Amino acid sequence: MRSQIFLCLTELIREKFGKEKLDLILDASGLSDSKTYMRYFNGLDFSDEKFFDLVRNVCGILNITKDQAAEAFGEYWVCVYAPREYPQYFKNIKNAEDLLLKLDSIHQDVTANSPSHAEAALPPRFDVQRDGNILKVHYKSKRGMIDFYMGLVKGVGVYFSTPVEIQKISEEEVVIRFGTPNT
Numbered sequence: 001m002r003s004q005i006f007l008c009l010t011e012l013i014r015e016k017f018g019k020e021k022l023d024l025i026l027d028a029s030g031l032s033d034s035k036t037y038m039r040y041f042n043g044l045d046f047s048d049e050k051f052f053d054l055v056r057n058v059c060g061i062l063n064i065t066k067d068q069a070a071e072a073f074g075e076y077w078v079c080v081y082a083p084r085e086y087p088q089y090f091k092n093i094k095n096a097e098d099l100l101l102k103l104d105s106i107h108q109d110v111t112a113n114s115p116s117h118a119e120a121a122l123p124p125r126f127d128v129q130r131d132g133n134i135l136k137v138h139y140k141s142k143r144g145m146i147d148f149y150m151g152l153v154k155g156v157g158v159y160f161s162t163p164v165e166i167q168k169i170s171e172e173e174v175v176i177r178f179g180t181p182n183t
């Protein structure tokens with residue numbers, strides 16, 4: 001997968017838990033060599049297995065569950081990292097629902113704009129059906145990261161100050177309910 005996911009996770013750990021914890025996690029994951037880190041910083045793709053190994057070490061060393069890690073990642077990605085690194089995708093977004101409806105095309109676009117990463121960048125696909133204030137989402141990815149999808153949806157709620165309830169139906173389906181934004 002694209003290295004931005006790895007860079008966002010390491011930035012979040014450094015910011016929220018400190019450099020010492022980050023060093024322990026990188027060490028346990030075989031990533032502590034600064035040359036290795038710089039290669040990812042410069043855009044080298046990150047293997048899916050390495051990412052899952054890193055997440056396991058994050059949970060073990062910070063003593064948090066995978067869902068808690070996914071929620072922390074989702075909030076940081078949507079509220080800090082993506083608006084800074086990809087401001088173009090936030091420009092004409094009106095609200096939480098609007099962003100979730102556009103995610104499929106955003107992820108297609110991010111991949112189309114990086115042909116040299118076409119093999120590693122296999123973006124997730126999202127088929128979204130709207131029914132009143134409910135969205136029924138079919139998530140499709142060979143990586144099976146629905147827990148991260150759920151954490152990211154909660155991050156979208158935080159970004160737009162909108163209460164959001166999310167229910168997992170299966171490893172590929174979720175139902176999302178929006179409340180009224182707290183402005």
Ligand code: HEM
Nearest residue numbers: 001002082086089110121122123124141143145149152153
């Ligand atoms: C709006 C700005 C966003 C951008 C620019 C963006 C971009 C990306 C990129 C580049 C990847 C790596 C893809 C790859 O290597 O194949 C990724 C992965 C992912 N994104 Fe986003 N993303 C955004 C927001 C979101 C949001 C809000 C959600 C969910 C609500 C989401 C769900 C996911 C998931 C679940 C993955 C993990 C990979 C997978 O499931 O296969 N993204 N995103």
